[in-house]
Amino acid sequence: MIISFVWAEDKNHIIGKDGTLPWSMPNDLKHFRDVTAHHTIVMGRKTYESFPNGPLPNRLNIVISRNPNYQVPESVVLLTDKNKLSDYVDDDTEVMVIGGAGIFEMFKDDVDRLYLTRIDHAFDGDVKMIDLDYSKFKLSEKKEGIVDDKNIYPYTFETYDKI
Template sequence: MISFLWAEDKNHVIGYKGRLPWKLPNDMKRFKDLTIGKSIVMGRRTYESFPNGPLPKRLNIVMSRNSKYQVKEPAVLINDISDLSKYVDMNSEIVVIGGSKIFEAFKDIVDRLYLTKIDYEFKGDVKMIDLDYSKFKLIEKEGGIMDEKNIYPYTFETYQRI
């Protein structure tokens, strides 16, 4: 099963200058809860945005068209979606964590969407791709808790393909 996991602002912005445009620790916690123990798939640029290399306690699968691109162990590199089954059981949950190019590559086969909607406008240079939400059903929605460390209004949503 393929899932998407991402956070976007009011204008669907997801990235700026190779980083996330915001700090939202509660969203980082949700990210962790939804990915620990699973396989995560990411683009080369998203991988390079992690300051300490592969994320622990998850199989990190990095996509690049450059077959010589070096990832830090224990991450693995794939050059094409078709290589995914070499590393993961396709019946287990595989969480695609972006960025936009990687969401594009998986959009026709994604089953579940874990989305954080941040009700704020940020400067950005990467946006989430268009998804056809009529093909998905909202199965969970939860307002995010705001505090001194989580200063933007946000909502967690989960959709399942109909």
């Protein structure tokens, strides 16, 4: 299984505020949809609860909680132990770990690829991205985001692969 991280962070590695994203960046949401479409996504219970319309369509949603009785719809898989992930995904599958912080920490030693949106602005927030050792990765793609009246902060889409 290939493990990828997908996230957006600000200048100071902030990723969340009050249970949601600190910014409105529709182009990044579109990028997130494109990168994760038809891939299994793995997320913490709070990130799952941050989706206004429930599980994301057209992909298996796996939610991690310490509460084995946490209620999810039938289409969603609840895990209390990351080692059970292999019961739900094939060996040749790219699994998209989409946060938050505790879940990135949990998969830190397993991650093969990073899809990072870097937003060049400082926001208020209460959740930060974990420290990653970028010396173990090489930048394989970098694309400037288009700034317009709905996406007002400069941003870049970066992809890193484990060396």
